[in-house]
Amino acid sequence: MLKLLSYGISGRLLEWITSFLTGREQLVEVNHHLSTSKSITSGVIQGSVLGPTLITVFINDIVSLIKYGKPYLFADDLKVVYDFNYNDMNVANKIQEDLNSLCNWSEKWQLTFNPAKSGITCFGHRKPSMCLYVYGNLVSNTNTVTDLGVTYSDLTFTEHANKVVSDCKRLTGFVLCNFYTQEARLAIYKVCIRPKLEYCVHVYSSFKSADRKNVESVQRFLTKRPLGYDHQIEYLDRYIRLDLEPLWLRRVKCNLFPLFKVIRKHCNSSITLSNPKSYRPRNHNYFLKANIHKLTTTANFFTIKYYKLWNQLPSETRSCERPDSFKRSLEKHINMPTLARLRDVKCW
Numbered sequence: 001m002l003k004l005l006s007y008g009i010s011g012r013l014l015e016w017i018t019s020f021l022t023g024r025e026q027l028v029e030v031n032h033h034l035s036t037s038k039s040i041t042s043g044v045i046q047g048s049v050l051g052p053t054l055i056t057v058f059i060n061d062i063v064s065l066i067k068y069g070k071p072y073l074f075a076d077d078l079k080v081v082y083d084f085n086y087n088d089m090n091v092a093n094k095i096q097e098d099l100n101s102l103c104n105w106s107e108k109w110q111l112t113f114n115p116a117k118s119g120i121t122c123f124g125h126r127k128p129s130m131c132l133y134v135y136g137n138l139v140s141n142t143n144t145v146t147d148l149g150v151t152y153s154d155l156t157f158t159e160h161a162n163k164v165v166s167d168c169k170r171l172t173g174f175v176l177c178n179f180y181t182q183e184a185r186l187a188i189y190k191v192c193i194r195p196k197l198e199y200c201v202h203v204y205s206s207f208k209s210a211d212r213k214n215v216e217s218v219q220r221f222l223t224k225r226p227l228g229y230d231h232q233i234e235y236l237d238r239y240i241r242l243d244l245e246p247l248w249l250r251r252v253k254c255n256l257f258p259l260f261k262v263i264r265k266h267c268n269s270s271i272t273l274s275n276p277k278s279y280r281p282r283n284h285n286y287f288l289k290a291n292i293h294k295l296t297t298t299a300n301f302f303t304i305k306y307y308k309l310w311n312q313l314p315s316e317t318r319s320c321e322r323p324d325s326f327k328r329s330l331e332k333h334i335n336m337p338t339l340a341r342l343r344d345v346k347c348w
Contacts, residue, residue: 003058020050042110059111065101068094074148078102092130103135121145123155150200157203161211168193168218186242189222197247201254205302216247253330255306256313260326263288287311287318 004014021044025037044051055076062078063071069080080098084091106112115137121144122128132139144153151160175188197215204212223238239246261267290307293299310318314333320326 003061006061007057017050017054021045021054058109062102062105065105066098067101068098077147079145079147086124086126086128091128092132095130096132099132099134099139115139119145121153148200150203152203155206156211157207158211160203161207161214164196164199165214165218168196169221171196172218172222185222189219193218193222194247198250198254201251202258202302204251205255205305206300208300212248219244219247249334252309253334255302256309256330257323257327259306259310260320261323264321264323266323 001014001018004010004017009017024040024045026040027037028035044054052075059073059076063073066080069082072079072081080095082091082095102113113134115134118134118139119142120130120132120139121142122130144151144159150157151163153159171193172189175185175193179185179188197218204215207215219239220235223235223242223244233241236246238244258267288307288310290304293301293304298304314329317326317329317333320329
């Protein structure tokens, strides 16, 4: 209730929320027998509409405690990113100061962290050795980080690609053993397997070439003998006969559309668009200038790879005002004759 008051919620609305949260009891039913009831003294009502909003209000001020890093908060998952020089001797002390502030906050509001699920990951050529503590427990050093089902290590997604491909191949084997018609296998692939391959598709822009080919191998395999086509038929010919698209081509379309929405300001985004007036080529309508890069990893960044792809689109496509017209124009110009040109940007 104190958090709600701090956000200016008072009067009858505050009374209503207080009534909604207090005076509740819970019990368990097993084989038509009820346990004795227990009072619920903390937390929000699980499954309620107000639950996510109230928990967000409760933890939202935690980001203000971070002095030296940049916090990222999603639901009850908190990550703090620090940018520092390897020779900075006070880095560990600064991070520990932030951790102490977080621990004090959690004890004050009775919402403790789980030290076993806490970890520290360093990115860079030289990784310093740091000993950090949460509630007196040493924070473990980890090589991989998982965010909402996406796993990455050293700013690469090879481990994520391997995991996704392994899961999809296992699911493909199940489909082949239990379904025998081409129509059934293809329908299940589109509904159950392909969405797994395309989960968080924007991350795939940073995949290495080997990782992208690894992901594509699932559809390559399925379009061979399991769907009734001889393995000697070219991959693109198989997908045309099956009314499919290569996964890399689907990713191109899926990634260009949100870029269009950012350019046209149809959505909020942290992507920074660079289009200086001094940089006006002949075909300049919404022409984006990608930052200069030296590393291969940087070349795969979304804001570099898809800026180049965007600039290769026809002027009438880049000039579209509405999302539906952009989609139609994109479907018109990204097709078989343009595949070779798109391959030059190494997006497959």
